[in-house]
Amino acid sequence: MAELTLILASNSPRRRELLGWTGWRFTSAPADIDENPLPAESPMEHVERLAEAKARKAGESCPPDCVVLGADTIVVDGDEILGKPADAADAARILLRLRGRTHMVYTALALFRPVDGTLLKDRCMTAVPMRNYSTAEMEAYIATGDPLDKAGAYAIQHPGFHPVENFSGCFACVMGFPFCHLVRCLRKWGFHPPLDVPAACQTGLNYSCPVYPDILNEVPVE
Helix, strand or coil: CCCCCEEECCCCHHHHHHHHCCCCCEEECCCCCCCCCCCCCCHHHHHHHHHHHHHHHHHCCCCCCCEEEEEEEEEEECCEEECCCCCHHHHHHHHHHHCCCEEEEEEEEEEEECCCCEEEEEEEEEEEEECCCCHHHHHHHHHCCHHHHCHHHCCCCCCCCCCECCCCCCHHHHHCCCHHHHHHHHHHCCCCCCCCHHHHHHHHHCCCCCCHHHHHHCCCCC
16 A cells, blocks of 8 residues: 555644644645535535535645545534634624533545545534533633634633533544544545554543544444
8 A cells, every 4th residue: 555645625723733643644735615505505514515625626736646635614503503703792692602502513524536536525523512601701711812713602622711511522523623533534545544543632632532432443424
């Protein structure tokens, strides 16, 4: 098996950092696409379409023997996608809506091989139970500016706010990069990571993951 030539269809510093934990070497190629939902498109259809569109778009200018990785993450409450807040007032509205309730985060991955047009897709769905934070805590968090560039107006890993409690799903999915789903996808094409990815993920996120064995033993959702 030839060495994996991996291209990340993103310039996101966070996604680049997280992908680096796998031990795979990669380069980045941004994919400029229209991310607006289509009429009657479900949240899952939306996130999967965007991940695929990013992979295919970046693949147009990548070496034919590479593997292009597209990823997209959305925060979903009911059937509504919660994007980035427009301003501080909008962040407060979203955080009040989510407070003390459980919503979902969906991350979709798409792997594209330009040499033969093969596409492999996978997805991760994680329930996120928000704690009943006080209004004062919420306002202090908004004042930091952190929610303004976050879908759903929060970062699960924020050390001061700690918005989530009793979480037992894929932490990396909420961060935007479900590592074990990527491993099982690339494993299907014969590529195996040089590092222990579950261990690296748990160390990097400071989280003891209860779900990774089941994820790795499943087959990719195509």
